[in-house]
Amino acid sequence: MRSWKPELFSRPALVMIDMQNAFFETPALEQQRRQVTEQCNMLLKEARKHDLLIVNVCTIHQRDKSTWTLSMLEDDQGFLFEGTEQAQHLNELDLSRAVDVIKHRDSAFWQTGLDGLLHFHRIRSLILAGVASDSCMAATAEVAFAANYRVAVAKQAVASEDPNFEKTTLLQMETLHRQPAVNTESLIKAMS
Numbered sequence: 001m002r003s004w005k006p007e008l009f010s011r012p013a014l015v016m017i018d019m020q021n022a023f024f025e026t027p028a029l030e031q032q033r034r035q036v037t038e039q040c041n042m043l044l045k046e047a048r049k050h051d052l053l054i055v056n057v058c059t060i061h062q063r064d065k066s067t068w069t070l071s072m073l074e075d076d077q078g079f080l081f082e083g084t085e086q087a088q089h090l091n092e093l094d095l096s097r098a099v100d101v102i103k104h105r106d107s108a109f110w111q112t113g114l115d116g117l118l119h120f121h122r123i124r125s126l127i128l129a130g131v132a133s134d135s136c137m138a139a140t141a142e143v144a145f146a147a148n149y150r151v152a153v154a155k156q157a158v159a160s161e162d163p164n165f166e167k168t169t170l171l172q173m174e175t176l177h178r179q180p181a182v183n184t185e186s187l188i189k190a191m192s
Contacts, residue, residue: 004180006190009150013053013123014043017108017130017137019093020058022079022086029131032159037092039157039184040129044094046188053121056098057108059136060087067104106139115147125150127187129157134169145177152190155181 019040024033047054060082061067072078080087089095103112118126126149128137137158141151153170158181160166173179182190 004152004182004186006186009125009152009190011123012125012127012152012191013055013118013121014047014127014129015055015057015108015140016040016044016093016095016098017057017128017140018059018132019056019090019130020080020086021088021090023131024090025086026161028161029159033090036129036131036157036159037090039154041092041094042184043127043129043154043157043187043191044098046191047127048097050191052191053118053123054095054098055101055108055114055117056089056095057101057103057112057114057130057140058087058089059104060102061104069105103136106136107143108136108140109143109147118149123149125152127152127154127191129154131159132166133158133160134162134165135160138169138173141173141177141179145179151177151179152187153179153181154184154187156184 024030059080061078061080063081068078101112101114108114126144128151144151170181
């Protein structure tokens with residue numbers, strides 16, 4: 001990992017993305033659920049140990065279509081409605097002390113207040129974990145790069161329905177934005 005430089009990775013926050021029931025309903029992600037959740041819980045435990053900011057980003061939509069994406073509107077089919085079981089985070093995930101951020105689009109930065117929260121806590125680096133690595137996580141990482149946050153992707157704590165697309169996306173993130181996919185052990189060391 002030529003772009004993983006832990007010495008430059010200061011004042012990190014752990015950002016969990018879309019670790020919600022609905023995203024693990026597909027067979028491909030259901031198969032990865034246990035590993036991803038275990039790895040996320042290891043990172044969460046370490047973040048709490050070092051009193052790091054933990055952000056739990058969830059996608060939530062309203063039934064009145066006010067938050068729907070263009071594709072949802074075109075298909076006249078909503079998803080992840082507020083208050084439903086699908087929208088709830090995974091029960092086995094320990095999100096104690098996490099700050100919730102609700103999003104309506106792929107990027108966790110789009111009209112959410114996430115950037116303000118990170119600035120308030122003087123965060124300079126992000127550890128990203130969750131799903132899907134090739135969509136919401138990549139969109140969040142791209143905006144984080146534009147906002148000058150260093151990003152590391154928690155390699156064992158991310159998942160995608162398409163492993164080949166995930167591999168390509170993670171390689172592109174590292175090549176274009178110097179956002180490496182890093183193993184859990186290295187991230188835990190960086191947190192301390």
